[in-house]
Amino acid sequence: MRIKSHRLIGDDISQLTSPNQGGPFAAAAPDTLILHFTNGDDAAWAIDALRDPTPGGRVSAHLVVHRDGAVTQLVPFDTIAWHAGHSAWGGRTDFNQCSIGIEIDNAGRLQPEADHFVSWRGTGYDESDVVQATHRNERAPSWWHRYPQPQLDRVELLCALLVDRYKMRWILGHEEIAPDRKHDPGPAFPLDELRQRVLGQEPMLFYEDMDKTPI
Numbered sequence: 242m243r244i245k246s247h248r249l250i251g252d253d254i255s256q257l258t259s260p261n262q263g264g265p266f267a268a269a270a271p272d273t274l275i276l277h278f279t280n281g282d283d284a285a286w287a288i289d290a291l292r293d294p295t296p297g298g299r300v301s302a303h304l305v306v307h308r309d310g311a312v313t314q315l316v317p318f319d320t321i322a323w324h325a326g327h328s329a330w331g332g333r334t335d336f337n338q339c340s341i342g343i344e345i346d347n348a349g350r351l352q353p354e355a356d357h358f359v360s361w362r363g364t365g366y367d368e369s370d371v372v373q374a375t376h377r378n379e380r381a382p383s384w385w386h387r388y389p390q391p392q393l394d395r396v397e398l399l400c401a402l403l404v405d406r407y408k409m410r411w412i413l414g415h416e417e418i419a420p421d422r423k424h425d426p427g428p429a430f431p432l433d434e435l436r437q438r439v440l441g442q443e444p445m446l447f448y449e450d451m452d453k454t455p456i
């Protein structure tokens with residue numbers, strides 16, 4: 242897997258185009274990766290939503306990672322996608338302007354029923370697909386759709402590739418830049434472990450680096 246002309250090339254990579262995009266990044270951006278879950282039934286559902294041109298709810302992301310590890314790219318890496326929404330972290334706001342967004346196919350939070358679990362969309366999940374864990378922004382445990390290992394492996398490979406190619410300095414969850422309204426990628430995703438492995442450190446706050454030119 243490699244990057245050519247701001248598009249991924251490799252096995253299990255598909256290229257589509259989303260009309261929901263905001264033009265080229267400023268010269269110094271992007272320097273941050275934002276990880277999301279799709280909160281939906283499957284990757285096809287998410288890709289449709291991320292390409293929907295209907296005014297009022299237009300969203301997109303650079304990449305969608307399917308549960309088997311396949312990847313669909315919707316926006317080239319030199320172009321702004323609309324995945325972060327109202328967001329703030331470490332002294333900076335409006336993360337669409339400085340970040341690459343990766344959507345990971347996952348149903349999100351699940352509710353227990355008699356002998357299975359159900360997503361907000363009403364889709365049922367077997368207990369083997371469910372993780373019980375406490376969200377970083379909450380106090381009580383709840384139930385979350387499990388991420389398969391091939392999907393986690395591909396997300397980490399993508400993060401390492403993008404950090405290397407674009408000299409990115411931060412990997413953050415949507416739940417960290419919009420904690421009052423977002424829960425993704427959630428506690429079933431090993432976010433702290435991934436950024437420790439890929440970046441080798443906990444993220445520094447932006448204000449420590451605001452006056453420095455990005456590396």
Ligand SMILES: [Zn+2]
Pocket residue numbers: 276277278324415423425
């Ligand atoms: Zn999100």
